[in-house]
Amino acid sequence: MTAKKNSNIAGNPEFNVPPNDIEVERAVLGAVLMDKDIIHTVSAIIGFKGEVFYDDRHRIIYETLIELLANSTPLDLITLQSALDGKHELEKIGGIEYLSYLVETVEVSAHAGDYAKIVKDKYMLRRLIQSGADIINMCFKDTRPAKEVMDSSAQSIMQVTSDLTSAREFDTLSGLGKDFINGIGDTKHSTIVKFGYRHLDQKTFGMSPGQLIIIAARPSVGKTTFGINICMNAASQLVKKYENSKAPAVCVFSLEMTSDEIFRRILAAEAHISGNSLRYEALDQCITSQMEDKINSTVNRLMNYPVFIDSTSSPSVLEMKTRARKISSERGLALIIIDYLQLMSADEKYSRQGRQFEISKISRDLKIMAKELSVPIIALSQLSREVTKRTGKASRPRLSDLRDSGAIEQDADLVLFLHSQEDIEENVPNPVMEVIIGKQRNGATGTIELKFMQKFSLFTELEKPLGEEMSI
CATH class of the missing domain: 3.40.50.300 (P-loop containing nucleotide triphosphate hydrolases)
Structure with a gap:
């Protein structure tokens, strides 16, 4: 069986936009601005890099929130606005109006952890798509022996898998004790x-x-x-x-x-x-x-x-x-x-x-x-x-x-x-x-x-x- 020259994915409008959920991303950021302590729940799930967010505005906002957290600065609309303005990025994200809109879209912050898991899941799917594209590119252009290309391909996929499983919660004495008994x-x-x-x-x-x-x-x-x-x-x-x-x-x-x-x-x-x-x-x-x-x-x-x-x-x-x-x-x-x-x-x-x-x-x-x-x-x-x-x-x-x-x-x-x-x-x-x-x-x-x-x-x-x- 020979491989087809053209992929069915190319030209299919269903595959033009990578997996994402903008509304859920807004809900995560709005929850953090509503309750500063939520940042710890969210960062434990998605990490500290803004690349997890699909929307460029959300990437900038999240990375700025993490910077404020690292500097022990209170997290609220005022400090976030000031930090973004200081980096000349406030207008890039839509100004104070967009920050206020993020807060207004969230009724309660209790579901922020669930929302963060969805954001992480979409991100991992995009990573997987990118790995697949890189593998295809290697197969067409790489001059190394096939076995080395396969090893690099497997390493790329395994890295995505490793990143997915590395974000885990703490084991508790309660849970460990029950398992032991x-x-x-x-x-x-x-x-x-x-x-x-x-x-x-x-x-x-x-x-x-x-x-x-x-x-x-x-x-x-x-x-x-x-x-x-x-x-x-x-x-x-x-x-x-x-x-x-x-x-x-x-x-x-x-x-x-x-x-x-x-x-x-x-x-x-x-x-x-x-x-x-x-x-x-x-x-x-x-x-x-x-x-x-x-x-x-x-x-x-x-x-x-x-x-x-x-x-x-x-x-x-x-x-x-x-x-x-x-x-x-x-x-x-x-x-x-x-x-x-x-x-x-x-x-x-x-x-x-x-x-x-x-x-x-x-x-x-x-x-x-x-x-x-x-x-x-x-x-x-x-x-x-x-x-x-x-x-x-x-x-x-x-x-x-x-x-x-x-x-x-x-x-x-x-x-x-x-x-x-x-x-x-x-x-x-x-x-x-x-x-x-x-x-x-x-x-x-x-x-x-x-x-x-x-x-x-x-x-x-x-x-x-x-x-x-x-x-x-």
């Missing part, structure tokens, strides 16, 4: 996702919406496997919780491995079959009829799990947010896992300032993304080489070992390190792995132990009672 015992609608390892969940109480969780380790220690295991543990919980209804998704962004490689690791762990046997070149030689039956039953079970894998190389946070938001709108979203942070990219203007600055920007954007989407985000991360230079107990990872940026430590709500005293590269069977809680914003640090069954790409619990975890 209503949530006690309501496991059906709980938004907490568990790691799936009882000792770790006991220490952290699982993963909460808005958290940025960092899982860091040296290469080949098992951080990808650990991330995948957590993914499947969460998916299993969601399937059980939502039973026959559509469960919210677990979204995996795999920047290093293909989706097929991720699936084979999942299959190995869930079916308890050696990952080497599931390599394509080994299937005919290694898979027995009994193993094939086990694989088929496991695959059929996994088909019901709400796991979505994106193996795009080096995506930006914006690209991830756009894809995650789409899934969230379609079925809900419970968890995002990113493998791994250092393979992500930021805008060129940030990357030009050095890798440390770029990683800082990515880290901060991931935290903002977690809050905006209201889901926990797990980002796997590499450690710096300094950790390999230490021996004995000193070889345990520290927060200062997080690679490329100290901002990762600052932005993260929870930092977990994977560490083994045994040399994994020497093929020690099922080594004991320490999961070190290096930082927990709302809890204690500590260490738990898991068994790493490398053959099956699986971390499992050690057989030890609760309460016997190690401490550091």
Whole structure:
């Protein structure tokens, strides 16, 4: 299907005038002039810029009111008239006669907040129209590759969305208290996702919406496997919780491995079959009829799990947010896992300032993304080489070992390190792995132990009672 050369919008009189409501704009300004305290209600909704108003006269009047407010000057007809006259803008807005008319058109000021929301809504629609026009212009004239133009287009639309959602009211203790009480015992609608390892969940109480969780380790220690295991543990919980209804998704962004490689690791762990046997070149030689039956039953079970894998190389946070938001709108979203942070990219203007600055920007954007989407985000991360230079107990990872940026430590709500005293590269069977809680914003640090069954790409619990975890 080819795109039409001419838009249906062009020449259509319905689209000649952008969305606006002049009468409502007058009502907002008249209410402020009638009751000076209304300015706080209005500005909390539409902000402090006059561009929100469609009528140029109203833009000038509102910006002048904000200037008076900033200077602690009383807001009334006299002070407004004087300020406008001092800027030689009184005649532009129609003089004192128009200011008086604004007051006369308002009977009560109580509805100013509702009117302000309408003004803001019309403004956002105009912003969206302008973004669309800019996108069309870029498509015709921009010489950059299509992917870069698409990224700029998405950034433009996301900025409008961000501005729309940023103007929110304060949360009150009354509302927060009611939500807390209503949530006690309501496991059906709980938004907490568990790691799936009882000792770790006991220490952290699982993963909460808005958290940025960092899982860091040296290469080949098992951080990808650990991330995948957590993914499947969460998916299993969601399937059980939502039973026959559509469960919210677990979204995996795999920047290093293909989706097929991720699936084979999942299959190995869930079916308890050696990952080497599931390599394509080994299937005919290694898979027995009994193993094939086990694989088929496991695959059929996994088909019901709400796991979505994106193996795009080096995506930006914006690209991830756009894809995650789409899934969230379609079925809900419970968890995002990113493998791994250092393979992500930021805008060129940030990357030009050095890798440390770029990683800082990515880290901060991931935290903002977690809050905006209201889901926990797990980002796997590499450690710096300094950790390999230490021996004995000193070889345990520290927060200062997080690679490329100290901002990762600052932005993260929870930092977990994977560490083994045994040399994994020497093929020690099922080594004991320490999961070190290096930082927990709302809890204690500590260490738990898991068994790493490398053959099956699986971390499992050690057989030890609760309460016997190690401490550091």
